[in-house]
Amino acid sequence: MGRKVGYPKFRRRHDRRDSFRLDNSSGTIRLLLDGSDSRFPGKARHIVLPRIGAVRLKEKPVRRKKGGVKTRFPQGRILHATVSREADRWFVSVTVEEEIPDPTPPKGPAAGIDLGLNSFATKAEEAGGVTQIEAPKPLAKRLRLLQRRQRAHSRKEKGSKNRQKSALRLARLHRKIRNIRLDFLHKRTTELVRTHPVIAIEDLNVAGMLKNDRLARHIADVGWGTFRALLEAKAKLRGARIVKAGRFEPTSKTCSSCGYVLPELPLSVRAWTCPACGTHHDRDVNAAK
Structure with missing residues (x-):
């Protein structure tokens, strides 16, 4: 026997995420880029959806770069489209089937990445260069505003128009915080896989x-999990290789010069001197090396 199901749980319309998926088995979904479709004359920057018709897109179909014009829209066979709402904006995500050539590994030195909270990441290159990457920390910078809007929303009468307006203002702020974080993570991961053929990271x-109640908000604000997921996915597309250090490997306690391992290194200690070779280490820089 399976698990006990129990009584049905009724859902209100406001409890669910506004999204639906459309299948393209009949070939109805297509992108209109140049207005040449005779069934939709003059329609450019549109997507055709079943039972909905042509919907204009906010995003421009091409972006101009120094090397020429590159399309933003997918070129392969469309499998399905997912329409979703975030606050007061609607998005369409299109899944396509497309042939991707084997990637050419990027040229450059190997790099080690140590994630942290004071600095988002410390990058140590094989050639010897060390770079500190700072995170925008959008939640920390907007936490007081978020708390103020949450208190204001909780005081609105349930079912009122003012509560709906308050919920929309709160959702917009959450979306802005998430977008700032994602923009930073996408830019940093793309830069890493373009310039380093081998990237070593911690398996955190x-x-x-x-x-951890004291660190949970700070860790979620910088997005360690999303960073690692994006880095691994983009490395496959770019031909870079990800090397993971063991979860319990003492990278911070091991001297990067001679290999001596400290018996203890509390989290509060940010710098230490190796008793074997006398090298002074910054905790994060040593772990990255």
Whole structure:
């Protein structure tokens, strides 16, 4: 026997995420880029959806770069489209089937990445260069505003128009915080896989670290889990290789010059001197190396 199902749970319309998926088995979904479709004359920057028709897109079909014009829209066979709403904006995500050539590994030195909270990441290159990457921390910068809007929303009468307006203002702020974080993570991961053929990262237990009441909000604000997921996905497309250090490997306690391992290194200690070779280490820089 399976698990006990129990009584049905009724859902209100406001409890669910506004999204639906449309299949393209009949070939109805298509992108109109130049207005040459005879069934939709003059329609450019549109997507045709079943039972909905042609919907104009906010995004421009091409972007101009120094090397020429490159399309933003997919060129392969469309499998399905997912329409979703975030606050007061609607988005369409299109899944396509497309042939992708084997990637050419990027040229450059190997790099080691140590994630942290004071600095988002410390990058140590094989050639010897060290770079500190700072995170925007959008939640920390807007936390007081978020708390103020949440308190204002909780005081509105349920079912009122003012509560709907308050919910929309709150959703817009959440969307802005998320977009700032994602923009930063996308830019940094793209830069890394374009310039380094081999990238070494820590295999952190992010889900377990989020159970720490003191650090959970700070870890979620910088997006360690999303950073690693994006880095691994983009590395496959770019031909870069990801090397993971073991979860329990003492990277911070191991001297990058001679290999000596400290017996203990509390989290509060940010710098230490190796008793074997006398090299002075910054904790994060040493772990990255």
